[in-house]
Amino acid sequence: xxxxxxxxxxxxxxxxxxxxxxxxxxxxxxxxxxxxxxxxxxxxxxxxxxxxxxxxxxxxxxxxxxxxxxxxxxxxxxxxxxxxxxxxxxxxxxxxxxxxxxxxxxxxxxxxxxxxxxxxxxxxxxxxxxxxxxxxxxxxxxxxxxxxxxxxxxxxxxxxxxxxxxxxxxxxxxxxxxxxxxxxxxxxxxxxxxxxxxxxxxxxxxxxxxxxxxxxxxxxxxxxxxxxxxxxxxxxxxxxxxxxxxxxxxxxxxxxxxxxxxxxxxxxxxxxxxxxxxxxxxxxxxxxxxxxxxxxxxxxxxxxxxxxxxxxxxxxxxxxxxxxxx
Amino acid sequence: xxxxxxxxxxxxxxxxxxxxxxxxxxxxxxxxxxxxxxxxxxxxxxxxxxxxxxxxxxxxxxxxxxxxxxxxxxxxxxxxxxxxxxxxxxxxxxxxxxxxxxxxxxxxxxxxxxxxxxxxxxxxxxxxxxxxxxxxxxxxxxxxxxxxxxxxxxxxxxxxxxxxxxxxxxxxxxxxxxxxxxxxxxxxxxxxxxxxxxxxxxxxxxxxxxxxxxxxxxxxxxxxxxxxxxxxxxxxxxxxxxxxxxxxxxxxxxxxxxxxxxxxxxxxxxxxxxxxxxxxxxxxxxxxxxxxxxxxxxxxxxxxxxxxxxxxxxxxxxxxxxxxxxxxxxx
Numbered sequence: 001x002x003x004x005x006x007x008x009x010x011x012x013x014x015x016x017x018x019x020x021x022x023x024x025x026x027x028x029x030x031x032x033x034x035x036x037x038x039x040x041x042x043x044x045x046x047x048x049x050x051x052x053x054x055x056x057x058x059x060x061x062x063x064x065x066x067x068x069x070x071x072x073x074x075x076x077x078x079x080x081x082x083x084x085x086x087x088x089x090x091x092x093x094x095x096x097x098x099x100x101x102x103x104x105x106x107x108x109x110x111x112x113x114x115x116x117x118x119x120x121x122x123x124x125x126x127x128x129x130x131x132x133x134x135x136x137x138x139x140x141x142x143x144x145x146x147x148x149x150x151x152x153x154x155x156x157x158x159x160x161x162x163x164x165x166x167x168x169x170x171x172x173x174x175x176x177x178x179x180x181x182x183x184x185x186x187x188x189x190x191x192x193x194x195x196x197x198x199x200x201x202x203x204x205x206x207x208x209x210x211x212x213x214x215x216x217x218x219x220x221x222x223x224x225x226x227x228x229x230x231x232x233x234x235x236x237x238x239x240x241x242x243x244x245x246x247x248x249x250x251x252x253x254x255x256x257x258x259x260x261x262x263x264x265x266x267x268x269x270x271x272x273x274x275x276x277x278x279x280x281x282x283x284x285x286x287x288x289x290x291x292x293x294x295x296x297x298x299x300x301x302x303x304x305x306x307x308x309x310x311x312x313x314x315x316x317x318x319x320x321x322x323x324x325x326x
Numbered sequence: 327x328x329x330x331x332x333x334x335x336x337x338x339x340x341x342x343x344x345x346x347x348x349x350x351x352x353x354x355x356x357x358x359x360x361x362x363x364x365x366x367x368x369x370x371x372x373x374x375x376x377x378x379x380x381x382x383x384x385x386x387x388x389x390x391x392x393x394x395x396x397x398x399x400x401x402x403x404x405x406x407x408x409x410x411x412x413x414x415x416x417x418x419x420x421x422x423x424x425x426x427x428x429x430x431x432x433x434x435x436x437x438x439x440x441x442x443x444x445x446x447x448x449x450x451x452x453x454x455x456x457x458x459x460x461x462x463x464x465x466x467x468x469x470x471x472x473x474x475x476x477x478x479x480x481x482x483x484x485x486x487x488x489x490x491x492x493x494x495x496x497x498x499x500x501x502x503x504x505x506x507x508x509x510x511x512x513x514x515x516x517x518x519x520x521x522x523x524x525x526x527x528x529x530x531x532x533x534x535x536x537x538x539x540x541x542x543x544x545x546x547x548x549x550x551x552x553x554x555x556x557x558x559x560x561x562x563x564x565x566x567x568x569x570x571x572x573x574x575x576x577x578x579x580x581x582x583x584x585x586x587x588x589x590x591x592x593x594x595x596x597x598x599x600x601x602x603x604x605x606x607x608x609x610x611x612x613x614x615x616x617x618x619x620x621x622x623x624x625x626x627x628x629x630x631x632x633x634x635x636x637x638x639x640x641x642x643x644x645x646x647x648x649x650x651x652x653x654x655x656x657x
Contacts, residue, residue: 032460034390034467107642111649113460114388118596119645121390122638125593133629244589249471256464291478298472305465306451 006161008278012270013165013172014229019254019266020179021222027261028183029215030195032113035120037247038127039220042100043093043227044237045131045138051089053146065137070148086150090171090228097224098217100127105216110209116216124248132239143238150232168229175222180263182218191215195261245294250277253297256304259311268312273300353623358502360622366508368618369515370573374591375598375610376522377566383539383605384559385449387459391470392567392595394477397588399437399568400575401477403429404583407488419506421493421579426572433568441564444469445557453556470589477585488581507576514573518566522607525562535559539605593634594621597641603651612652616640 018040025031033039054066069085104123108116131138138144155163182188190211193201202208231237241247250273258269280292304311310318354361378392406429417424448469452462495503526532537545538555546552574591575583598617602609617640621633628636644651 030458030460032463104642107646111645113458114463115600115645115649117388117390117460117463118593118600119638119642121596122593122634122641126632126635126638129631129635133631245471249467252464252467289479291475291483294475294478295472296475298468298470298475300468302448302465302468302472305461305468306448309461 003161006165008274010161010165010168010233012267012274013168014226014233015251015254015274016267016270017172017175017229018223018226018251019258019270020175021219021226022251022255023219023260023262023266024179024215024222025219027255027265028188028191028195029212029219030113031109031212031216031219032117033120033216033219034117034244034248034252035122035124035127036223036251037242037244038120038124039097039101039223040227040230040247040251041124041127041131041239041242042097043224044231044242045144045227046096046224047089047093047228047231048144048147048237049137050092051085051148052144053148055146066146083151083153085148086167086232090225093224093228094221095224097227098221101217101220102213105213109212109216124242124244128239128242131242138239141238141240143236143240145236147231147235147237149235164232168233171225171229175225176263176267179222183263187211187214245290245297249297249301253300253304255311256301257311259313259315262311262313262317265311265313268316272312273297276300350619353619357623357626360626361619362502362504362508364619364622365615366511367577367622368615369512370570370577371591371594371598371618372611372614373515373518373566373573374570375595375602375614376519376607377563377570378595379599379602379605379607379610380535380539381559381563382599384535384542385459385462385556386542387462387466388596389466389563390463390592391444391466391473392563393588393590393592394470394473395437395441395564395567395588396571396574396591397477397585398440398473399433399571400583400587401481401571401585402433402436402568403572403575404481404486404488406432412489419493419496420510420576421490421507422488422576422581423490426488426576430569430572433572434565435568437568437571438561438565441560441567442557445560449560450553450556474585474589481585483585485582485584488575488583490579490581493579505579507579511573511577514569518569519608519611522562522566526607531558590634593641594618594637597637597644600641600649601644601651606651609651 018036021039022033022036025033049065051069052066053068053071069088070083073085100123104116104119108119132141149157149160149164150167151163152160183191190201190206193204194206194208194211198208230241254269254273255266256269257273258267259265276296277293280296281288283292308315350361374392374396378389381389381392403426407423407425411423411425417426448465449462452465493506495505496509497503524532526536534545534550534555535558537548537550538552542552545555571588574587575581594614594617598613599610601613601616602611617637620640621636624633624636
């Protein structure tokens with residue numbers, strides 16, 4: 001039971017990081033990205049590829065591409081014990097995600113709003129297809145699985161989830177603090193001005209496309225970081241993880257239900273939606289099939305947009321405002 | 327001077343058409359089978375994207391559920407055929423039964439009604455609230471996911487088949503073969519395109535629709551009831567999507583059907599819509615032919631699973647060089 005709780009906490013936190021990335025794009029800037037899975041996958045595969053150990057001969061696998069970063073650092077004394085390779089993998093995941101986002105943003109952000117949506121949908125699918133079909137890179141549908149444990153030398157494998165939860169909590173807090181600082185800087189205020197009234201912001205001399213591009217890239221980078229965190233949680237990835245349902249729509253449901261454009265929206269949404277999502281497996285009979293989850297996620301998104309566009313965080317804010325007025 | 331300009335622009339267009347023709351003829355000679363497949367896939371894509379481009383132009387948002395409307399249409403036909411005509415022999419030269427002629431209009435009507443209901447239930451509420459188009463697009467994403475979930479709940483996510491019987495291809499000179507089903511697709515698609523053309527250009531309703539697509543405010547002050555036009559657009563777009571879904575099933579001789587088929591079509595649908603210029607049904611048809619031909623011809627060198635990536639690459643290219651589409655005027 002306790003293990004189950006730890007495992008759920010890990011997933012919720014990791015998804016809340018990816019939703020935070022989406023909050024930058026959609027919540028604060030109004031950029032419609034339905035290729036979240038693509039950036040999630042890029043981050044995950046980047047982190048995995050530069051850290052995986054070569055497959056054992058008994059596994060009949062041949063990854064052509066094994067970074068084995070941990071091994072490279074093994075000889076160096078302090079870096080060795082600090083497991084610096086993990087942080088390098090995390091940063092690399094962020095950077096590669098950002099690099100993929102750049103051309104997409106450059107092409108579509110100067111056009112109609114919804115072209116970005118369609119383009120990102122294409123990116124998400126194409127990236128998954130690449131990892132599925134290019135066996136030399138991602139080992140096809142079997143995926144990659146010789147991924148090392150973070151601080152695996154210090155703790156025993158049974159306690160891995162526990163120590164890794166500590167790492168994820170620390171990184172999540174760090175990301176949220178940085179996001180807070182960023183959003184309350186002049187840059188963040190400009191983003192909100194653009195979302196509220198693009199024409200007015202432009203008339204004040206703000207370069208709208210540049211701000212949007214920056215928000216899009218930062219969002220994509222956070223998603224990539226989330227992907228890296230995801231990799232070292234399950235320590236096995238395959239293209240099946242990055243289907244639109246799990247990689248994109250679930251994240252959207254989390255953000256919309258939690259409250260887009262609200263600081264704690266992603267984390268509340270991740271908690272609520274993940275509870276509902278993992279709860280469906282306890283439903284009787286046919287209702288526990290993945291189809292129920294599809295239906296539920298779709299209905300959650302549409303119903304939230306129509307009936308509660310402010311999300312749960314918005315409701316809480318209103319309650320607080322009411323109480324403090326009394 | 328004026329004359330000279332027009333000659334120049336004429337020459338410029340001519341030269342573009344020439345290039346397209348050369349590419350077409352070349353690809354036809356090299357890969358005749360893929361070329362023929364591409365043309366018929368393009369016609370199906372055309373039926374789907376004509377509906378999409380109309381709803382995109384008139385409702386001003388990208389309806390992501392359009393692909394899943396297609397899937398829904400296909401499954402309605404599947405339901406009708408499976409329930410009432412489980413054992414049908416092929417109808418004439420076609421691998422599907424004659425009962426499809428009954429199932430096809432039922433699919434059309436039901437998907438049209440579904441589209442209308444989603445407008446009344448969801449999109450019109452958002453319109454009243456003056457939501458931006460992008461919020462409506464997210465709502466349509468929700469509809470797309472929920473609809474696919476519903477389809478999977480009822481019919482499971484396995485691949486199924488319409489009742490069918492095998493048929494051999496029709497042989498033409500130059501070693502070209504055409505599947506009989508493709509002829510049915512061709513005739514149906516051309517009839518639909520003709521009716522859409524007549525509707526949009528020869529009837530008052532169609533003119534009102536085009537006016538709303540061009541400038542909704544101007545249309546409203548001229549006395550065109552815009553809410554009614556929007557509802558009719560949804561009916562038309564939904565109906566076309568329903569037919570396109572069924573045509574997509576019979577494109578394959580074994581009449582395969584699976585819940586993800588429509589969603590996989592979303593990127594090609596939008597690629598052809600943008601290629602043709604949003605709101606222009608016949609631009610969308612041209613775009614569809616280009617996109618489908620490229621997708622089919624790409625399988626000569628790439629894995630077939632990269633087809634939608636090819637559509638995506640074409641879309642990015644057109645957004646980069648001519649974001650208003652091939653038929654669009656200058657900004």
